[in-house]
Amino acid sequence: MNKKLKLIGYPFSPYVRKVIFALEYKGLEYKHDPIVPFIEREKVLQYNKQGSVPILLIDGEPLTESSEICKWLDEYTGNNFLFPEDEMELTKVQEIEQWADSTLMSVFGGSMFFQKIVLPFYIGQDGNEKAFEMSKNNYAPQVLQELESLLREGEFITKELSIADIAVSSWIRAGMLSGFEIDNTKYPKVVNYLKKVYSIPAYKKLIEKENSHDIIIKAKNEYLKDKRIIE
Ligand SMILES: N[C@@H](CCC(=O)N[C@@H](CS)C(=O)NCC(=O)O)C(=O)O
Structure with missing residues (x-):
């Protein structure tokens, strides 16, 4: 190596x-x-x-x-595999990775992250607030419900951590960085699952690094400002 x-x-x-x-x-x-x-x-x-x-x-x-x-x-x-060896598990993992990189991409990426982070903080344009609200109120609940039904309490998507968990958690994090919050009472398994994935040392390290980045600090300040305006 x-x-x-x-x-x-x-x-x-x-x-x-x-x-x-x-x-x-x-x-x-x-x-x-x-x-x-x-x-x-x-x-x-x-x-x-x-x-x-x-x-x-x-x-x-x-x-x-x-x-x-x-x-x-x-x-x-040849270590810490993200793609399982078992054929059936591999098929499931790849289907869910695909679902995350297409459906979750559109719900948490295009409609949230792109509008709230990429456009304002990288490109210097206003994001589409309606797209964000539409996704938050209509599409995110659907996909979170799907995920809630798929998950088993306390477990990863398959037996071991896999690329499916990384893709799903990465898209949901994009939504959360954009100001989206998950309702713990409606999606308790999703919330516990994300806690489990985000607490893996490699994830914790990258989250800490992301959170100390200028763009995220600026974005957080914007959302706090937004909240004060609403209140
Ligand atoms: N299927 C690709 C998708 C990569 C992708 O769309 N990346 C975005 C960044 S979030 C990008 O580079 N977009 C710019 C563009 O496609 O012009 C992958 O999994 O790597």
Whole structure:
């Protein structure tokens, strides 16, 4: 294990967060260039013609797609696997990762995180408040209910922690960073599940790092200000 690893992509992207988690969970050393694709597209295009992050440079060679990168990291390290060996578990994990990266992406990413963090704090435009409210009141309850039904108290999605848990928790965190709160009385299993996932040392470390970032401090101040206006 002596390849030079460099991750490209701003840390709040839920797709990038999956890879940061995997790198930390596996105890790998890596460099990180937090390029923001929405404002630094040319730089991203040098490595990925799709224009998206994350990109992992492995001895300078780009590997794209968060899921492919995490799979490669499983093979590379041979420890702390995020993709189960068991065929049935693997199928379930990949289905849920796919659900997170598409459905949760739209509910907590496009309608919340993009509106509340990316547009105002990276691009300098107002986000669409109606899109946020619509997602918060109509779509988030549906997906949280689905997750509540799927989870078993005190457990990860499958027997062991997997990429499904990382994808789901990463998208929900994007919503929470945008000011969304989960109702503990309606979704107790989801709340306990997230506590369990976020308390894994590698996750705790990345959350602490994110929370001390200027953008998140500014965003939090904005929401507090919003609340004072409403009250
Ligand atoms: N399927 C890709 C999606 C990556 C993706 O959409 N990343 C966003 C960041 S949140 C991005 O780079 N968007 C800019 C763009 O697509 O132009 C993956 O899993 O890595």
